[in-house]
Amino acid sequence: MGRVTLQTVADRVGVSRMTVSNAFSRPDQLSAELRERVLAAAAELGYVGPDPAARALARGSAGAVGVLFTDSQGAFRDPIAAEFFAAVAETLAPTGLALSLLPATTTNGPRVAARDVPMDAALVYACAGDTEALDWLERRRLPLVFVDQAPTVAGASSVLLDDRPGARAAAQHLLDLGHRRIAILTTAHGQPRGVAPDAATAGVGYVSRERVEGWMSVLGPAGADVVAVNLDDNLEEDALAAARTALTLPDRPTAVLCFSDLVAWAVVRVADELGLRVPGDLSVIGYDDSPLARTVTPPLTTVRQDLDAKGRAAAHAIERAIDAQGSSAAEPEHVVVPTHLVVRGSTGPAPTAAGSSS
Template identity: 60%
Template sequence: MAARVTLQTIADRVGVSRMTVSNAFSKPDQLSAPLRERILAAAQELGYVGPDPAARALAKGSTGAVGVVFTHSLRFAFTDLVATGFLGAIAEELAPTGLSITLLTSADEGDIVPARDVPMDGALLYSCDWSSRAVDFLHRRRLPLVYVDQDPADDIPSVNVDDRGGARAAARHLLDLGHRRIGLLMSGTYGPYGLVGDLHDAGVVDGHSSRQRLLGWLDELVPAGAEVIAARQDGTGLEQARWGARLLLDRPDRPTALLCFSDAVAYGALQVAAELGIDVPGRLSVVGFDDNPLAAQVRPGLTTIRQDIAAKGKAAAATLTAAIARAKAGTPAPAEHVVLPTELVIRESTAPRAEPGEHLR
């Protein structure tokens, strides 16, 4: 078996102290360029890959990683266009800092609780379930945290978008087009699912964004006297969206317009409308939320509410790195709460309400 290569092995080969070799890896600015190159060349020749990451983290008091915690399975981070855009912006913002991203789920996996066990310097909680053990452990670890798409808390920094204002703009757009029978297609992680009776029941939606978007819709629809029919589906996947859309559209008294929780949900509604022979926007107007890349690619192009996903990711990463820096320096500051604007983007999926009778197949 080959002898283990250590810092001292390299120091003996180059003829310098062990500390000088250590500085070549951890404090390169303290060495001349030629000396550091000699040390690194010797390390490569001897097969030394660098200091042990765990030992380095212990010595520096930093893991070099931040967590991004999802309520959904981690597959969501790679398949949802909003989540992937959000993560890409975080990675771009963190690149100059040298911090890496660790993806975690807050879903309860029995004895396995990554949020409890994985080393990290801080974490972004992205639309998480507050009742999960993962969230509880993160708080108990006293890590620097930033809430994203969560209800703000006085002592925790947060980054949100103006979900309620955006939803108001979407509902107002449909009212201005003459629609008065409007369907709401919502999504959630926890039941009950199906047609919704009391939209003011707190259990109708879960999560900050869902709640704010519903409130925004109702801010406009209720004073206008609109007739509202709503359905709640299990999650944001395409099949769930199709199921919810069919509840609203496959009926003789269907709405003339739909307000959808997201563009992904709206896409499912467009598919169901096509299957039922309902022309969009001639007989049905559809509005999404997010303005993810899908919104401009589908036909007809989707009218939606734009949130700046890249700005949200960069703001979240910057807020977290600032919180980590303050924690290391022992200089607490009031929690910062960032709210990013939203914007109505009108495309081809909305049009004036058809004359009475024309909405029927």
């Protein structure tokens, strides 16, 4: 048999090409019995449906949402990103929209994802604002929703965490427990790893800076002795290296504030390797309240973000941005998702306050 086309199926069933097309694209136009006969014939002939590009052209919709991510592999390696994307995908599923990951870095090859991949809109997730890929999305005039970063494109919507209050609550919790020698471990992609020159300006990227500024807004006025350690990314190997740096300093901290629960887990693990008790010798606070926070021993004190709520907010913002495309009266929306401190077993009184040596 030669190439199976829409006409091949139409001839087999004895209907028009439009009827076969409707069976795939507009099922409400056919009776259930007729649609079942068309789909059965298509399956028998090995016909999977009209060409997706042609269907997208006819509908004026690609049925896809691009996701611009600094490191597309990180979308799968970072548990927080993975949980967020799962919530977005689940929320969009009933609309027929699917996610398509786009690398933020472009190559000299013939295909540039941000320029060439069909999509109806895009999420810009924790991505540098000056990338060529983002420039292509802007030039395509696609509806954009920025997540975990302030919009850098006029008219774009955003979904942000209210990071600073959570960070402030975590820092105040340590001060209330008597800690004054505190390390902060945060991401600083592109900066030298290790001890940062100035804790107050540590961190790179919107989320990292928001958390550092929240911590320091409490620790600075309290006169705490703060050291910051930069890690390149929120990944296990980077977190372990930063934890070893912080816990082998000549004047070891009695508490550590971490960019994420993954980083906090690394600190607890390295503390155990060094024979330090958590929280007896060292208090540790994570960020995110991921499932990891509850499986670490002891369970992590952490700042909770509702990843499901953030994912749903991003998905709804994308839907509304697509619906409003071309409307001069449409206004971008900016959603702020709250955070709050969850106290568990990884924090306790500073060693000196407990009457023991550090």
